Amino acid sequence: MSTPSTSSLDSLKIVIATRESRLALWQAEHVQALLQQRGHTVTLLGMTTRGDQILDRSLSKVGGKGLFVKELEIALEEGRADIAVHSLKDVPMDLPEGFALACVLEREDPSDAFVSNRYATLADVPQGGVVGTSSLRRTVLLRALRPDLQIAPLRGNLDTRLRKLDEGQFDAIVLATAGLLRLGLPERIRSRFASSRMLPAAGQGALGIEIRADRTDLVAALAPLAHTATWQAVAAERAVSRSMGGSCSMPLAAYATWQGDQLHIDAAWGDAEQPAPLVTASAQAAITDLASATALGEQVAAQLRAGGAR
Numbered sequence: 233m234s235t236p237s238t239s240s241l242d243s244l245k246i247v248i249a250t251r252e253s254r255l256a257l258w259q260a261e262h263v264q265a266l267l268q269q270r271g272h273t274v275t276l277l278g279m280t281t282r283g284d285q286i287l288d289r290s291l292s293k294v295g296g297k298g299l300f301v302k303e304l305e306i307a308l309e310e311g312r313a314d315i316a317v318h319s320l321k322d323v324p325m326d327l328p329e330g331f332a333l334a335c336v337l338e339r340e341d342p343s344d345a346f347v348s349n350r351y352a353t354l355a356d357v358p359q360g361g362v363v364g365t366s367s368l369r370r371t372v373l374l375r376a377l378r379p380d381l382q383i384a385p386l387r388g389n390l391d392t393r394l395r396k397l398d399e400g401q402f403d404a405i406v407l408a409t410a411g412l413l414r415l416g417l418p419e420r421i422r423s424r425f426a427s428s429r430m431l432p433a434a435g436q437g438a439l440g441i442e443i444r445a446d447r448t449d450l451v452a453a454l455a456p457l458a459h460t461a462t463w464q465a466v467a468a469e470r471a472v473s474r475s476m477g478g479s480c481s482m483p484l485a486a487y488a489t490w491q492g493d494q495l496h497i498d499a500a501w502g503d504a505e506q507p508a509p510l511v512t513a514s515a516q517a518a519i520t521d522l523a524s525a526t527a528l529g530e531q532v533a534a535q536l537r538a539g540g541a542r
C-alpha cells in the first residue's frame with residue numbers, strides 16, 4: 233500500500249468530481265496534476281452543488297456544509313466519478329455509509345486572513361466598524377477580540393465575498409488564508425491572524441480525497457498523496473468537532489500542531505446566542521496513528537464540555 237506505483241501497468245484512468253467554484257477547480261486540478269505526475273490519466277467532472285446555489289441564508293440554517301459534498305457523492309455512488317476533492321473544513325465529521333476518506337494532503341497555511349481595502353489589521357478598524365463573515369466560529373472569535381464591532385453576514389464563494397467587500401459594505405472581512413493563496417490572491421491578505429487570536433477551524437487549509445469505501449483499487453494510486461503529519465493533526469481536530477456534536481457549522485475552533493513527536497491541540501468554543509467568554513481547552517500527547525490522534529481530540533472536547541461548551 234505504501235509502495236509508489238511506477239510501472240505503467242499500475243496507471244489508472246481517474247475521474248475527479250468537483251464543484252465549479254474557482255477554488256474547487258484549483259483543488260481538483262492540483263490533485264489531477266499530482267496523479268498525472270505518477271502516470272495516471274485524470275479528467276474532471278464539474279458539477280454545481282446545492283451549497284453553491286444558496287447565497288442568501290446562513291448555511292448552518294439550511295442543512296450545513298454537507299450540501300457541498302452530497303452531489304459529488306452521488307457521482308461517486310453512480311460511478312460517474314472515482315474521487316472527490318474537498319476542503320476538509322467543509323467535509324462532515326462522519327461520512328455517509330459507503331464512503332471513506334482515502335487520504336489527506338499536506339496542509340496549506342491554516343490561518344485566517346484579515347482582508348480590507350481600508351485597514352491593515354483588525355486593531356485599525358474604528359470603534360463600531362462592520363466586519364463581514366457568516367462563520368459562527370469567526371463571529372465568536374471576533375467578538376472576543378473586538379466586542380464593539382458589528383458582524384454582518386457574508387456568504388458566497390471567495391470571489392463573491394471579495395466583490396461584496398469591494399462594493400464597500402464592509403470595513404473588512406475574514407477569509408481563510410489558504411483559499412486566497414490558492415486563488416493567486418496573496419495581495420488581498422492585509423494581515424494573517426495569529427492562531428492564538430483567531431483559532432482556525434478543524435481541517436482548515438487541508439484537502440481530503442473521498443472515495444467510495446469499496447474502491448480498494450484506488451488505494452495504491454492515492455497513498456503517495458497522503459501527508460501523515462497533516463492527516464493525524466486534522467484527525468485530532470475533527471475528533472473535537474465530532475465529539476461536540478458532529479456539525480461543521482458550530483461556533484467551534486480546533487487546531488493541532490506538531491512539537492517533535494508530540495501533537496499539541498488547542499480548541500475554543502463560543503456562545504453564538506449571547507455574549508459570553510470563550511471556553512478554551514488544550515492538550516498534548518505523543519501520537520503515532522489516527523486512533524491516538526482521535527483520542528487526543530476527544531480529550532479536548534471533554535475539557536470544553538466540562539468548561540460549559542454545548
Ligand SMILES: NCc1[nH]cc(CCC(=O)O)c1CC(=O)O
Nearest residue numbers: 319321407408410411436437438
Ligand atoms: N467556508 C468555505 C471555505 N472552505 C474552504 C475554504 C478555503 C480554505 C480551506 O481550504 O480551508 C473556504 C473559504 C473560507 O473559509 O474563507
